Amino acid sequence: MKTLVLVSHPEYDNSMTEAFLKQSQSNIDSVDWVVLDQIQNQFTFDKDAEQKRLKQYDRILFQFPMYWYSAPALMKKYQDDVFTRNFIYADEQGWLNGKEFGIVMTLGDPLKDYQVGGSEGFSISELLKPYQAIAKKAHMEFLKPFVIEQFAYMTDAQKEKLLVDYCNYLTNDNFDSFASKQAWYVEQLSALKSTLSEDKQLQMEVLIDYIQGNIDQLDELKWEIELIKKEDDE
């Protein structure tokens, strides 16, 4: 699976969050990172080149800080310039048909404010409807958004978790399933193992075995529960 991260951030060079996210995915081959602010020319995009780019990916992510409950204007300009009628829904189908469309959004305010009765008053699901509508029009699968709240206040441990979750969102086919996430961790750690010195490889082996053991145990529990259910039914 190939993933494209399209970033829009008017203060890109000064954004600690973007620098962190860029670093997080920098060694993943299947992910490409494109900053709209760097490829625009007088606030305009090369329609043909961009359409050609988008066609190459399976998962397309819009990544931006929320500005007035939406993406920054430049990201909207990308949509207006590149998403032509023919490209999105020619012959009832279009070129992005079957691909995945996700939103990676950073919030300056806490996520809990985004709900009825909260100080923002509207949920992220409500505010992202225009993007969901594009996914529908283009016959794309709209992914559960990846929301990063208040990066500036995160502890190191929170940032480490963010790094792993973000890479999972970018590269895991089935990023929102617990079983799939576990398998993905094992895969990541196994790949990492080969780059380590011999004694660290051994440590890593133990860690992987431990996670794998966990997975097996959970599978067994699940199987036993199914068995009990079945007996109850009989």
Added chain:
Amino acid sequence: MKTLVLVSHPEYDNSMTEAFLKQSQSNIDSVDWVVLDQIQNQFTFDKDAEQKRLKQYDRILFQFPMYWYSAPALMKKYQDDVFTRNFIYADEQGWLNGKEFGIVMTLGDPLKDYQVGGSEGFSISELLKPYQAIAKKAHMEFLKPFVIEQFAYMTDAQKEKLLVDYCNYLTNDNFDSFASKQAWYVEQLSALKSTLSEDKQLQMEVLIDYIQGNIDQLDELKWEIELIKKEDDE
């Protein structure tokens, strides 16, 4: 009441709809018409000048063709440039506090497609949440949107009705109430009367009397209904 119409349309000079709407309100003193495409400079707005402009109006309208379920990118740029945190909600209040915020939106597709099960799948109320959220943040009253569907296919009679409804939306304090709309019609016709030749003035007088008679009759009916309800309660 002073109204500002902020128009964003990438094809403004070629838009028949915009030309029609501009003509519709051209002789109303209390309405100002500003085209963002004409006042932008390299896709950027003069923040101070625009904030000063916005402060002068009671009703602020964003007028645009729907592009990907939202305003064109330039209108978003206006928001990003002009709506600074201090301007919108300094000291929990901001400078637009108490003003009205409305959306005049033109659709190329029929309005009936914008609903669950329709080909667009989402309602206008859902898609406009980001604007409603801005109104909430700025302590503005969010008006019922004025949606113009498929102007190109309108008959002359439909266009005449649109003209009247549009002017009502721009200038009537209480544009969505039937009683207020009627009073507004009488006011408009009375103003028009003075500009007519003597014999036409007489015709207009008859028309105004007729509408006024209608209003009186409706008021009487309403009064009688109230009376019956009251007797029932006793």
